[in-house]
Amino acid sequence: MxxxxxxxxxxxxxxxxxxxxxxxxxxxxxxxxxxxxxxxxxxxxxxxxxxxxxxxxxxxxxxxxxxxxxxxxxxxxxxxxxxxxxxxxxxxxxxxxxxxxxxxxxxxxxxxxxxxxxxxxxxxxxxxxxxxxxxxxxxxxxxxxxxxxxxxxxxxxxxxxxxxxxxxxxxxxxxxxxxxxxxxxxxxxxxxxxxxxxxxxxxxxxxxxxxxxxxxxxxxxxxxxLDGICHSFVHGSADPDMAVRVVVNAKMRRTGICGATETLLIDRAFPQPERLLKALADAGCELRGDAETQAIEPRAVAASGEDWDTEYLDAILSVAFVDDLDAAIAHIAAHSSGHTDAIVAEDPAVAERFLAEVDSAIVMWNASTQFADGGEFGLGAEIGIATxxxxxxxxxxxxxxxxxxxxxxxxxxxxx
Incomplete structure (x- = not known):
């Protein structure tokens, strides 16, 4: 031919x-x-x-x-x-x-x-x-x-x-x-x-x-x-009900799409991490986390160094605890593919700083990363997502x- x-x-x-x-x-x-x-x-x-x-x-x-x-x-x-x-x-x-x-x-x-x-x-x-x-x-x-x-x-x-x-x-x-x-x-x-x-x-x-x-x-x-390594960061000011609802949707609504969250970052000041992790595990998500994650949710397994750079496209989520917004932004800068990254927070100053400093094609505040879609953006459809x-x-x-x-x-x- x-x-x-x-x-x-x-x-x-x-x-x-x-x-x-x-x-x-x-x-x-x-x-x-x-x-x-x-x-x-x-x-x-x-x-x-x-x-x-x-x-x-x-x-x-x-x-x-x-x-x-x-x-x-x-x-x-x-x-x-x-x-x-x-x-x-x-x-x-x-x-x-x-x-x-x-x-x-x-x-x-x-x-x-x-x-x-x-x-x-x-x-x-x-x-x-x-x-x-x-x-x-x-x-x-x-x-x-x-x-x-x-x-x-x-x-x-x-x-x-x-x-x-x-x-x-x-x-x-x-x-x-x-x-x-x-x-x-x-x-x-x-x-x-x-x-x-x-x-x-x-x-x-x-x-x-x-x-x-x-x-x-x-x-x-x-x-x-190339990859959809998307992050959701739950800040200490996040409303716990919203955090559970948004993060579970961001990971589990459809795990095989490029806008699915692949890494969850939790601020150590967030008051209900055990509830958030339990909701994910109960929904059938395999959690791969650091020592704090495993201590809080016994169903979690240890994350390897490769997990932070993996697009699972499956019911698997890497989880890490961070000290503050600076640490979350640094983690995202090191591991994000520049596709979509989100923050859940009630503090508008924190959220606006996240939106300004995270250099990804799509940044979100109090919304599921699964909205990273041309149709959801009012574009009718999309030919692809460019990073x-x-x-x-x-x-x-x-x-x-x-x-x-x-x-x-x-x-x-x-x-x-």
């Missing part, structure tokens, strides 16, 4: 379609996504049947419960996928938005205007919803997309993709705007990573191995996060899939 040639062809088709997309009025692009959502609902039975086949094959292959949870969809999740598509359609259109404008002393009028990035390659594992989330965001932001999902979800991804582009076609939009690599050959990923000039941005969504490979091998700019410092950070949605150009209007000025 000549994957380099095939990717070049797909990228050319996607670019041509994206140029047409970018010229369409906002309402036409929104309409296309509404048609796609209807097609997904209409094809629900076929999508569920495809997913059953994927889940059965993945279970036979020994995938973990967390990975199976990411892979599995049901009627509720299909509705969520369609609703997310509609939510993207209802967002403010970034294209053509003026970022800033000025007039120079020589009379030149300058504006910076948002435009699509071009062709975006999305390489992802396990979660079939990414097929639609990524496609919808790219269409609404006027970008072409090339999707390459993991082999474990090939049947589900294929069914969702066909429903999505069926909707685009019904709305009069070229289905070439979104291309899908209907093949599990890993060489396709290598060809995407090498496609400088054909693909403008690569977004990996998946495990550490996938993201590390993409970041190491790509000849195309990459927007990614770097360039271009976009945190949940990447429509605005994060645009760049800008300078528009200069003159009246015949020449430069002396």
């Amino acid at each position: 000549d994957w380099a040639g095939r990717i070049r062809t797909m990228a050319g088709e996607a670019r041509a379609a994206s140029q047409m997309l970018a010229r369409l009025p906002t309402q036409r692009r929104a309409e296309a996504l509404q048609y796609a959502a209807r097609a997904i609902r209409s094809d629900a039975a076929a999508i569920l049947a495809a997913n059953e086949a994927d889940v059965a094959r993945a279970a036979d292959a020994g995938l973990t419960d967390a990975m199976l949870d990411r892979l599995r969809i049901d009627a509720v999740r299909i509705e969520g996928i369609a609703a997310a598509c509609e939510a993207v359609a209802g967002l403010d259109d970034p294209l053509g938005a003026v970022i800033d404008a000025c007039e120079r002393p020589n009379g030149l009028n300058l504006t910076r205007v948002r435009v699509p990035i071009g062709v975006i390659g999305i390489v992802y594992e396990s979660r079939p919803n990414v097929t639609v989330d990524a496609a919808a965001l790219c269409v609404m932001s006027g970008n072409g997309a090339i999707l390459r999902g993991g082999s474990e979800a090939i049947e589900t991804n294929r069914a969702l993709y066909h429903a999505f582009v069926e909707g685009l076609g019904a709305a009069g939009v070229s289905p070439h705007a979104v291309r899908f690599i209907d093949d599990t050959d890993r060489a396709a990923v290598g060809a995407m990573l090498a496609a400088a000039g054909d693909i403008d941005l690569i977004v990996p969504r998946g495990g550490k191995g996938l993201v590390a490979r993409v970041q190491a091998d790509a000849r195309v700019p990459v927007l990614a996060h 770097g410092r360039l271009h976009a950070r945190g949940p990447v949605a429509l605005e994060g899939l645009t760049t800008y150009k300078w528009v200069v209007r003159g009246q015949g000025q020449t430069r002396p």
Whole structure:
């Protein structure tokens, strides 16, 4: 298989379609996504049947419960996928938005205007919803997309993709705007990573191995996060009822997502640590802690040095006691992946200092880290969460899939 040639062809088709997309009025692009959502609902039975086949094959292959949870969809999740598509359609259109404008002393009028990035390659594992989330965001932001999902979800991804582009076609939009690599050959990923000039941005969504490979091998700019080592810090001023409620949710609501808390830091001044640890253990969470943790909660086991730098994606939590806010911030600086870190506190001065000094893409006060999600942020969906410092950070949605150009209007000025 000549994957380099095939990717070049797909990228050319996607670019041509994206140029047409970018010229369409906002309402036409929104309409296309509404048609796609209807097609997904209409094809629900076929999508569920495809997913059953994927889940059965993945279970036979020994995938973990967390990975199976990411892979599995049901009627509720299909509705969520369609609703997310509609939510993207209802967002403010970034294209053509003026970022800033000025007039120079020589009379030149300058504006910076948002435009699509071009062709975006999305390489992802396990979660079939990414097929639609990524496609919808790219269409609404006027970008072409090339999707390459993991082999474990090939049947589900294929069914969702066909429903999505069926909707685009019904709305009069070229289905070439979104291309899908209907093949599990890993060489396709290598060809995407090498496609400088054909693909403008690569977004990996998946495990550490996938993201590390993409970041190491790509000849195309990459927007990614490697780990979701998220912290929740319970300050001495925290309300105990709130602390229990927020922390248990942050860890146990869905353990396999990147916004799940992986390390709990407890201020030694917090009055009810035993209640907090008991609630976690009673909820089925394995606690790996320091000596104080084990002394307070007998079900806890000793943490190793590696635990503080581990994204478990499972019902496992590392726990440490700290002296104060300074110690918590220092621990987070040493071990956080820069994804999402939270504080539970009633003291606003302490909380504001935490929010100002913790250098992560998302920082939270009195909220579960499980809210680290584009949909929860009102972005409709997300193409991924970026933890770097360039271009976009945190949940990447429509605005994060645009760049800008300078528009200069003159009246015949020449430069002396």
